[in-house]
Amino acid sequence: MKRTTLAAIALAVTAGLGMTGCAGAAGPAEPQAQNGKTRLTVSVWNYQGTPEFKALFDAYEAANPNVDIEPVDILADDYPQKVTTMLAGGDTTDVLTMKNVIDYSRYANNGQLQEINSVVDKVGKDNLAGIDAFDMAGKYFAAPYRQDFWLLYYNKDLFKAAGVEEPKDLTWEKYTETAKKLTTEADGKKVYGTYHHVWRSVVQAIAAAQNGADQNSGDYGFFEDQYNTALDLQKSGATLDFGTAKSQKTSYRTMFETGQAAMMPMGTWYTAGILQAKKDGKTTVNWGLAPMPQKESNGKVTTFGSPTAFAVNKNATHSDEAKKFIEWAAGEEGAKAISKIGVVPALQNESVTAEYFKLEGLPTDELSKKAFTPDETALEMPVSDKSAATDKILNQEHDLIMVGERSVTDGVAEMGKRVTSEVLGK
Numbered sequence: 268m269k270r271t272t273l274a275a276i277a278l279a280v281t282a283g284l285g286m287t288g289c290a291g292a293a294g295p296a297e298p299q300a301q302n303g304k305t306r307l308t309v310s311v312w313n314y315q316g317t318p319e320f321k322a323l324f325d326a327y328e329a330a331n332p333n334v335d336i337e338p339v340d341i342l343a344d345d346y347p348q349k350v351t352t353m354l355a356g357g358d359t360t361d362v363l364t365m366k367n368v369i370d371y372s373r374y375a376n377n378g379q380l381q382e383i384n385s386v387v388d389k390v391g392k393d394n395l396a397g398i399d400a401f402d403m404a405g406k407y408f409a410a411p412y413r414q415d416f417w418l419l420y421y422n423k424d425l426f427k428a429a430g431v432e433e434p435k436d437l438t439w440e441k442y443t444e445t446a447k448k449l450t451t452e453a454d455g456k457k458v459y460g461t462y463h464h465v466w467r468s469v470v471q472a473i474a475a476a477q478n479g480a481d482q483n484s485g486d487y488g489f490f491e492d493q494y495n496t497a498l499d500l501q502k503s504g505a506t507l508d509f510g511t512a513k514s515q516k517t518s519y520r521t522m523f524e525t526g527q528a529a530m531m532p533m534g535t536w537y538t539a540g541i542l543q544a545k546k547d548g549k550t551t552v553n554w555g556l557a558p559m560p561q562k563e564s565n566g567k568v569t570t571f572g573s574p575t576a577f578a579v580n581k582n583a584t585h586s587d588e589a590k591k592f593i594e595w596a597a598g599e600e601g602a603k604a605i606s607k608i609g610v611v612p613a614l615q616n617e618s619v620t621a622e623y624f625k626l627e628g629l630p631t632d633e634l635s636k637k638a639f640t641p642d643e644t645a646l647e648m649p650v651s652d653k654s655a656a657t658d659k660i661l662n663q664e665h666d667l668i669m670v671g672e673r674s675v676t677d678g679v680a681e682m683g684k685r686v687t688s689e690v691l692g693k
Contacts, residue, residue: 304335307588309362309577310350314340318539319413319610323596326604330595334588354379357582361589365409365576368400368646369654374578376652380408381579381586386594395597395613397574400650409578410597411613413605415534416572417473418638419557420541425449425458425529434530434557435634439496442530442560446505449529460505462528463497464519465512467665468571468647469532470497476571476645477562482661483653485687487679492562494668494675501669509669524550532559534572535639539609542628555630556638568640573647574613611639656690 311320324336339360341349347370350363354374363380365371374380387407392398396414401407421434429449437445446460463469474493475482500506506528507517520537522528524544544550558568577596579589595601599619602612606623624631648654661682668678687693 302335304333305585305588307334307336307362307585307592308339308360309336309592310339310341310346310353310360310364312341312343312346312364312366314338316343316540318543318608319605322604322608322610323412323601326600327592327595330600331591334592336592350374354580358580359582359584360580361583361585362592363578363580365578367573367575367648368650369648369658371401371409371576371578372403372650372652373655375403375408379581381581381583381590382406382408383410383579383590383593386410386590386597389594390597390614394616396615396644397572397576397613397646400574400646401576403650409576410593411574411576412593412596412601413536413575413610414572414613414615414644415536415575415611416641416644417468417532417534417570418559418641419530419532420523420537421530421555421557422523422526422528423553423555425526429529433555433634434560435637436564436566437557437560438564439493439560439562441564443496443500443505446500446530447503450503450505458526459507459522459528461500461530461532462519462522463500463506463509463532465509465517465669467662470494471661471665472571472645472647473532473559476643477569479645481649483649483651483657483686483690485683485691485693487682487686490679490682491675494679497669498675509666513666513670520544523554524552526552535611538611538629539605542609542626545628555632556635558638558641567642568637569643569645570641571647572644576613653690657686660685660689 311317314320320338324338328334328336346366350370353360384407387398387410390410395411397411401409401411419434426433426449431445431448434445449460451458470493471482471490474480474490478489480489501508507522511517519531519533520540523531524541541550541554559570561568577593579586579593583589597613599614602614602619603622605612606619607626609626609629611623612619648658664673664678664682667673668675673681
């Protein structure tokens with residue numbers, strides 16, 4: 268099977284667009300792979316570093332020998348903007364991976380995706396975690412194949428060396444105390460008690476989830492406690508400061524896999540990455556999983572997450588084959604294919620769960636297992652035509668708070684003022 272880069276696909280797309288002008292209602296002829304197979308194009312990000320795509324594509328091709336899947340490989344940081352540009356230009360890529368529900372909402376509302384209710388019905392809405400995020404007044408324009416949520420990764424050896432008990436039943440207050448205890452410096456080497464990546468969700472999405480709040484509301488007082496926690500960790504030196512992480516484009520994987528951080532809140536997608544790093548001998552970290560720290564110690568675990576889905580491009584060259592692929596990827600065979608590499612599938616049943624916990628290297632202690640069964644997983648960002656604009660503002664103000672250019676109080680107030688005026692029109 269030939270794997271194609273974005274540059275190569277771009278040439279094909281350009282040629283396709285050139286043909287569209289004279290093709291009439293029928294559109295251009297459907298291109299075939301050189302061996303006569305159907306060439307199904309799928310937009311992805313960081314193909315080499317995101318093993319779920321290869322796992323899905325290889326398994327689908329094995330089950331469907333008449334199909335060659337060619338990934339349209341885009342840099343992860345450029346993905347949303349690139350797909351937006353592609354769609355605006357009439358791109359004919361067949362399947363579009365929806366990296367988040369904010370982008371999905373925008374594309375669906377713009378009429379750039381095909382309705383796939385028949386696909387969702389065949390897989391079964393009751394079996395798909397995260398499917399509600401794709402419900403647009405009873406119509407579905409994408410189907411989730413994975414459902415990630417956030418938990419806590421931790422370095423067992425660093426905990427043991429510091430004489431600190433495993434991070435179970437943590438409140439944010441206890442988490443902060445633990446991070447400070449685990450922070451050390453010897454022979455010029457700094458080990459941070461934890462690492463918070465630069466994404467606003469690390470602060471804002473968890474605050475919204477654990478306060479039952481709406482990030483599109485324009486009222487953001489519920490962010491304040493979480494920002495104070497994040498800034499306290501930063502000020503004490505228990506985590507790498509935001510400005511350094513942002514300017515140096517610090518890799519969260521490097522921080523954890525080299526033992527520079529004893530704890531790290533992160534999504535379940537990282538499980539596949541660290542398992543592969545261990546297998547390849549790129550890290551020796553002895554790691555475990557724990558539930559996300561909580562606002563209160565009441566035994567209930569609330570976290571946040573986001574499904575990842577596949578959609579059919581409105582201008583897809585192979586619409587029928589694209590729908591067939593999505594039905595397979597969101598169904599049991601696709602779920603098993605990604606479970607084998609440590610990715611949490613959207614489809615949930617006993618067979619799929621059993622497959623997941625067969626993974627070699629996956630922590631099987633009770634705390635790690637508990638981390639995989641949160642009581643509630645809130646959506647990382649609401650599905651709304653307001654979400655994209657709100658997200659942009661919240662990102663901008665998040666950066667200003669974290670680098671100290673605005674106080675928490677002033678920054679939160681500015682978020683509310685801007686969203687209320689610029690997005691909600693009040």
